[in-house]
Amino acid sequence: MAILSFASCSVSHFSPPISLRLHLPPVTALCYHGSFPASTLKTELRPLLLGCLDRRETGLIFRCNCLSSPIDAGSQFESLFSLLRRIGFREEESEMIIAKNPDIKSTSLDKIGNRIASLQSLKIDGLALLGLIAKCPNLLTSEEFDIVITFFADELEGRLEPELVERLLSVVDTSFLLSFNQKVRLLIQHGIPKEKISHVLSKVYLNKLLYQKSVEDIERLISFLEPFGGIGIIARRPVILNSDLDAQLIPRVEFIRNLSGEDDFATGTVLRRLPAILSYSVEHMNSHVEFLKSFAGLTSEQVFKIVHVFPNVISTSKERKLRPRLEFLKESGFDSPGIFKFLSKAPLFLALSEDNLSHKLGLLVKIGYKHRTKELAFAMGAVTRTSSDNMQRVIGLYLSYGLSFEDILAMSTKHPQVLQYNHASLEEKLEYLIEYMGREVEELLAFPAFLGYKLDGRIKHRYEEKLKSRGENMSLNKLLTVSAERFSKAADGIEVICL
Incomplete structure (x- = not known):
């Protein structure tokens, strides 16, 4: 057993620390103060030395007269400060990081440097890197982060947005990140492309996904949605991953399915067209269905057909939009079958803003349509899919080619789509008709559908x-x-x- 002893030692205080001189004796040296094993020296003296090093406001100079072999603890400590200084930390900030994560003092500089390089490879740099380390100093030393960072860099090929990586690496309990890897792999295995995984994860509530949803929960959710579009619905509406399967998703999907007459394909079409419909409660959806049935006189089957082509009817305000629009159709002479036929072709009429409809209504009246007529209602339905600005340009274009308001009215009555065509492509057709075909613009009165080809x-x-x-x-x-x-x-x- 190697025996070590101190011949004599002196301790002096200084502030602030300028230098640190530490000398340890050769293992063969003897001392009159007694003897102890070399291993004890390493385990007992090391914490004392590091503790002294950690006190930046006062320092201790150790002088041992018989010591001849220097230890590099001070050098390593200054190298650590130098490393943190190189990435942007001031000295007092470095001290705070070390105080919050004492393990950093016993971790090799190579490992810390490699961890910083790994974060930089994930595009976490500059102020973002400083903020993340200051918030989570254990990020530099914790072994649990190795698996996670490797997963981000290798399996996900560094595709995650830096902001998302920051949110994930700053979680309180790092053990949850290990299951996070499994959850992401599950989504990819079911069909979410790697290039879209960052978008999907950025839209979910990470706390729920990390802490409340197990891998089995996510597997059940995907399996339940599989007959209706499955992973495709989740890709379009990632927040569905946060929904409670039993309390929310199953009742809502079943409501739509029952309304469809238990047609899974038709139900899937509704969900794929508007995945956000799953954010509405059964009570909300049912209130809209019952309103359309009672106020417009529609059957459940007719309501579903409207929902099938335009699911957004479920999100439209009953009092601000549905009621006044349906009253407009009634005043224009439509009965229940007529309302159903109209809404099947122009369901967007129910959802457009009041300003949008008012402007278009004014343009239609200007070219000659009469209030409270079916012709005006049909014309309103025909222009729901164009902007009021485009519609105004189209009317101006017809006028510039010599057509009158009466001519435009006659064309739109015969072929309502003439008011919704893109004005730029419409101008090309009119120019070709007149300049290259040598025809008269009046020929359009007999065949306005020409403009649709x-x-x-x-x-x-x-x-x-x-x-x-x-x-x-x-x-x-x-x-x-x-x-x-x-x-x-x-x-x-x-x-x-x-x-």
């Missing part, structure tokens, strides 16, 4: 093929609506492919 895919192709047969006088209707076979015959045997 694709310019390159149908109009130009048919017209150019007809020119080859010198049949320039074919009507617009016949030119565009006849079948490919009949058009080929009309074009004197020239083969025409109908696009």
